[in-house]
Amino acid sequence: MDRSQIVKLLQQHDVTPTRQRIEIAGYLYQRPQHLSAENILEGVNAEGHRVSRATVYNTMGLFTDKGLVREILIDRERIFYDTNRSEHYHVYDVDSGELHDVMQSEIEIAAVPKLPEGARIVDTNVILRVSSKS
């Protein structure tokens, strides 16, 4: 994704495209991936110090609000941000700590519980924890 595409993407999501946000988004969308705030800080700054820790946290909070990324809460350690914007679920290997995507089509959620009056589902979160240990 080149710079002008990123700018467009940010604008479409109602995010003012500053230099830092463009760099962070550029790093995130190199490929679909699962990153922590620290990963992002390191990755973006790998070519030289250009974005501060506070800005990474600010920006990821903003991107989450604006629907550019999804937070995944896997463990108590840290938040992961998922840059795969298509509907999908996760398989988490508790032995290795690896997190994998599962296409929506591989899991079928049938039936929907009754929700409070006027409520709608804003996010469907499915994590299968798997282990190879007995």
Next chain:
Amino acid sequence: MDRSQIVKLLQQHDVTPTRQRIEIAGYLYQRPQHLSAENILEGVNAEGHRVSRATVYNTMGLFTDKGLVREILIDRERIFYDTNRSEHYHVYDVDSGELHDVMQSEIEIAAVPKLPEGARIVDTNVILRVSSKS
């Protein structure tokens, strides 16, 4: 659940029944509920007993390992412990912060993705985030 039942439950789960653990378990199993570590600390100590913060954290970690409770990661704020030991899922109201149980029968997960060689699912985690705001 009376004291002897709690002792038995702990022993069945391979947990040495100390005074603190019995008090914590007694508080947890008054009713199915979703509690944070701080909730538990306050709740247990409000009943006139005395358990330290470190012991609450220790104990909840142990109870989780032994399968007496389940950790629910809803937001970045804190961990909730679920004392409902039956299979079930959750609906989280993002507006109010309320967390509700959904019986397993209300959601159907059909099809299972292919897992790594020899892996098995140790936990199935489903959270529907709902909102009433436009």
Next chain:
DNA sequence: CTGCTTGCAAAGGCTTTGCAGAACA
């Protein structure tokens, strides 16, 4: 006795905040 457990306080580690200066529209 002998190894777990507990409790206190201090440390840890991720995340947020206050505020001054810089960038944006």
Next chain:
DNA sequence: TGTTCTGCAAAGCCTTTGCAAGCAG
């Protein structure tokens, strides 16, 4: 120019840890 954003350091907060004293079996 008025607003928004950034960066630094400090603060916040939940959770863990080190270690001496206390219990369980």
